[in-house]
Amino acid sequence: MKYFITGTAGFIGFHLTNALIKRGDEVFGVDNINDYYDVNLKYNRLEEAGISKEEVAFGKVVKSKKLQGYSFMQLDIADKNQLLDIFKNENIDVVVNLAAQAGVRYSLENPDAYIQANIQGFLNILEACRAYPVKHLVYASSSSVYGSNTKMPFATTDNVDHPVSLYATTKKANELMAHTYSHLFGIPTTGLRFFTVYGPWGRPDMALFLFADAIDNGRAIKVFNHGKMKRDFTYVDDIVEGIVRVSDKPASANQNWKGDNPDPGSSQAPYKVYNIGNSNPVELMDYIKALEKAMGKIAEKEMLPIQPGDVPATFADVSDLVRDTGYCPNTSVEEGVAKFFDWYNTYFKK
Template identity: 60%
Template sequence: MSKILVTGAAGFIGFHLVQALLARGDEVVGIDNLNDYYDVSLKHARLEQCGIYQKDLVPAVLTASVTNPAYQFAQLDLNNRHVLQQLFVDEGFERVCNLAAQAGVRYSLSNPSAYIEANISGFLNVLECCRHFKIKHLVYASSSSVYGLNKKMPFSVRDAAVHPISLYAASKKCNELMAHTYSHLFGIPTTGLRFFTVYGPWGRPDMALFLFTKAILENKRVDVYNHGNMRRDFTYIDDIVSGILQVLDTPACPDQTWDPQHPDPSTSSAPFRVHNLGRGLPVRLSDFISEIERNTGIKAKVNLLPIQDGDVEETFADIDSMASLAGYVPAVSIAEGVGKFVTWYLEFYGRGLAIPAAEKAAAV
């Protein structure tokens, strides 16, 4: 049993991680700035699942869950440095999982400053708190997008990832470099997890599965970029959370075999590690859409478009380092995962809403 801070706790991954930590008996404090990058009501709905209600929230003040005494939440931005420091003073965290970030590759093209403020300045404040309050392990979200122009498949943490093609990706690579610096200078165990296209119930509205499902149910065209020639290593949320828990429980240690003449970028002489966290099996977007069609009973109207700036054609995770560390084995198939998401979507947004009358029976 540990006391753990989860940043981004009202986000997709953070919400599921909080539930998993509470279920196994940990004491959890969650923070989130509840920004409006996407529908804030979805974030509040996630919080309600954990016993945190909007009417009870006071900015920068902890609110206790009404359903689980081991959970507290505060609406707090990572750039509110003094309040963040006081939270570390008051709560005495042992471990930190930093999932707070400005997400989205395409949004970084139009609003780059948001990524510097949230993903770099905010992360610096987390690192400083971990430094001064002797945190036993900092686990933080990186991204498969750091591989950028890399074409060698599968993506390996042992290969250099120094050619990002979006500011979002650059900010995540910067997080890894910042974490290594603090591990080297101050001995803070840090582990970065490069997430690969996470999907599942309560997911983000800007992600592919959510967008495709919504469009299909509303009888609208599904925008598919790169003329359908995209492949993604879709990873179900339960597998992601399982990997995070395994890593949280295994603080990074110095690699005694690390060779500065032939440096492995995923390890170090400092207590620093980076892992891919994916399924290890890329799926063509057309096959992914077929699973949504099968679960909704509705044929998609596909709109094929050119690839967008900042997008990569394929992601494919080499997950050997996670398997070696803690026996990580993704368990959820695409068919099972998409089915669970569609079931949740119909329950949450209302079965039949925006579905053409002739197709309602098929969707049921």
């Protein structure tokens, strides 16, 4: 199979590319390498995958020296013409769209970036799949779409009409846009609502990376909502396994779907939405304890109120993903955090 993956210099995209190449697939990857966080980390991920920084340039195809079957191009998915050229020339089977402007809090500061990347960029992906039909479009949604919901665990059958950040709004919009293209043009689309992914090569704006950096450098860690937070922390290898399983199973119409009692997670069109998480929420303070154990240090803690756009708890109901694909996350927080710190320690050459 030939995959087109957006965001391959990103955290999840990097790991997914490695997993697909390992099982014998081809990957054409793109990333705009923006500076939302340290671009050196993005270039180092590419370097780890056999793409040198010196070779990378907008519009230039680079073949990996390490992963046979992996080609990369620096590209912004908001560039529709360049995107369509790739689809025209590459004979793509499956698309996995992971490129997005990430971050809940940053969406309060720079909302325009979210419209450009998450709305316009995703529309261009849909248009490319329409012009050059593919077997399956899988795309990143987010647990953030659950917004003000308090019923636990979050299920794809729940209403998600009350987002509390623009980031979440754009992800809900992606699901609606995908449904429209599935309905009108028969494109099989599957959205994955990710739940707090962590692990080696992770994003430096995420809590685990921020905590490790603060502890390592003798600074207090910022603990929001006075520590009264729960997250369905999910190790990146478990996420990647789930993405691969989903990508192999194109969305199909739900023959039991009824307009007078509509299931929000499926459709009469070839459309599906899944939660993808660990289904085992962990107290934030326990997450911090796992990191303290891995680092052999106790963190100084600055207790702060909850931040605008944040939610106090997440908990994924993944029963339909397990039923449909055999998805089975099995990495404990203690194990996953230890693996993250092993990478962190090596990466920064401690």
